Amino acid sequence: MKALIGLVVCAVALLSGCCTAGPAALSITTILQEPCTMTQGSELEGYCIDLLAEIAKKLGFKYEVHLVKDGKYGRQDESGNWLGMIGEVVRGEADLAVAALTLTATRELSVEMSTPFLQTGVGFILSRDLGSEESHFVSFLFPFSTEMWVGVLVAFLVTGLCIYLVARISPCEWADPETDEHSFTLLHSFWYITGALTLQGAGPHPKGLSGRIISAIWWVFAVVLLACYFSNFNTMLRSDTKHVSVKNFDELARQDVIDYGTVEGGTTFNFFKNSNNPTYRRIFQHMERKKSCVPSVEEGIRRAQEGNYAFIGEAASLDLAVARYCNLIRSSELIAMRGYSIAAPLGSPMMKNITVAILQLSESGELAYLQSKWWANSCMPDGGQAPQALQAHLLRGLFMLLALGCGLGLLIALLELASKARDQAKDQKKSCCSVLSAELSQRFRSGRANAGTETSEKSKA
Template sequence: MKAFIGSVVCVVALLSVVCTAGPPVLSVTTILQEPYTMTQGSELEGYCIDLLAEIAKRLDFKYTVHLVKDGKYGQQDESGNWLGMIGEVVRGEASLAVASLTLTATREQGVEMSTPFMQTGIGFILSRDLGSEESHSLSFLFPFSTEMWVGILLAFLVTGLCIYLVSRISPCEWADPETDEHSFTLLHSFWYITGALTLQGAGPHPKGLSGRVISAVWWVFAVVLLACYFSNFNAMLRSDSKHVSVNNFEELAKQDVIDYGTVEGGSTFNFFKNSKNPTYRRIYQHMERKKSCVASVEEGNRRTQEGNYAFIGEAASLDLAVARYCNLIRSSELIAMRGYSIAAPLGFPMMKNITVAILQLSESGELAFLQSKWWASSCLPEWGQAPHALQPHLLRGLFLLLALGLGLGLLMAILELASKARSQAKDQKKSCCSVLLAELSQRFGSRGANAGTETSEKSKA
């Protein structure tokens, strides 16, 4: 009986200890790297600190954070012992390593790695001063797209033809088609609207209201079109430095003008060291021969800003440098895509839950929010994306205005001619239609069509 009572007391004591123990307290190791982990007074802040807080909130555990003692991420020495954050996790000095730790096969053998909370790849950054635009003899055409130029050409042809027709139809342009010389030939009509495109004008100008309406609408069309052209052309000139002279790793390896390197001993360095690709091997041999590697990401960014140096690293860190230092630009090519993961000792019981929590944060958009928060650019808006060629749909209102103006001008010219034909029909006691047809035949007959030619022949004589 006494033994039974003693057992009950022990069980109750154990249960009370478990119930009052609360959530576990985990020791977390990290490393200073902007913006993953940074110091703010005596506190730590950054992307990884916020990520750790979100995971702890979902899994209900407490934690303490300390900086890794040797300042390294995690690599093996010659004896096979782990250094850095991975070493602290292996030795039991930390329960978790939360930082920009790259998920690799070697690290996966020594510790447990969660699903990646961030995907990245290897790229390089250059100073904008090393950028150069590829020369092109037709670069002045780039502000407008091909479709836009076709639309402008059609508008030019239709407008020239409409001015010619209006000048022939309107009775205000000539009093007597049989005797008056008419200056608005088809050639002069196109020359007139060409002068408007150069903001110069070319006389003589239309006399009738219908011709002036078309002329005014074409001038509005030309002024707005030129304003859009010069605005887009100026934006393209300002973005010339965005075109780097070295666009990919193959071009980087072939040239000897720009020096390049990466963080010595890091995962990026080991990628080039162990790669069988001839281009990547050539990059590794250059870094070994020139001793161009750096000790930290900060040193790589500093050397790149000084000029004539390309820093090779992981895209997430490079994008931060581009966002902070506006004189830097990142290559468009990314290789060796990899992810950043959280490390824990082998057999760590909470690793499955941590992986699930990371996936939940990704699906809810929280990871994207954290990245936009800590990767916010401090550069001016002018360093945004390069402008694109102007498309016709952006100026469809302008083309519609021109079409309405041309239609209105033609309608007014016909009404002017119909009004004159009606008055002549009353005087001559003829039908209005016969007088109208006679007027049209006079204006578009051989005499009217060749008026400009006869004028030039008379002047020569």
């Protein structure tokens, strides 16, 4: 009886232990690569570690992370066996591989791959000392954008035309169109505002209130405009920003001065090896002939820092190097766009949920936050961002002030002429409108007549 009771107690204890024990922790394999996975004392940290924590929080599983034993990402040996993290997943030594694993067709055939959690491409970095300042014949136009220059030209033409019209209309400039000589022709008006724009001045100056208002507003416009131009031009001259002398892979393949290479046996190496593009084939042949490939990303970055070497790799690693080392700069061109994914054994029931969790993190902005956190640029130049051409909308208030001045000048000129027409209408006992119309017609007709008279006198002489 005692033996029976003991057996029942043992069975109850075993059953209660099975009921209270939680699910087994998942085994996660990863590899050291900044900033995806890094060591901090005895702990691991990085982009992929934070990503794994967020996915585990959403799906509710526990995990244990270990570093891959052979230190490889995942490639097949000569006998077709998988090495690295992919090999551990295939052999059942790990439930998931969370690292900067590139999603490829070969890997997709052997393991389950999630939707990419980070997009990248292939570029190259080289020493900033290999950059060269670009020189242009029209570099003096760079301080202003195209829209800004168009706005300045329109303002110049409109102001010159307004000066001309005001000088024609205002009786203060010439009281009697038949006897007085008119100084402000259309060409002279443009010459006058050109002199003001260069801060030199050109006479004669307007005598009427309307013309002086437009002139004063134009002087203010010219002074502010020149101050902005010279300030931005000086900033561009002193900028430390350099342009890479080799800007894309085609230029890299055509030159023989700068050596270049990538990590031997990696996905980038295989991309150039298997590509049918003539430029990429030339790059691969150069790397094979010169034996310029490196064993690791760290070695490639080190050689790029030493100079006269361009390291070709994935933009995620290159951007981190550029953010940390001020003497490096990355090409603007990216090719062979690819994504980093999480790997699981074939038929894994978790992969669907992991893909959904990654998409949710992307839609909520969490992935973008993690990228900005771990790829933060700690090496900004002294001058901050490269100076940009001044845009027209930044000075829209100045253009509005000029438009207001021109409109006010034209209005005052018309009021001055209307005042004179009213006095003449009283003396001649005519309607003010008829006198004003006749006065306007005489002023503009007189200019053409005077021009024809001067031409005939010159021909006789």
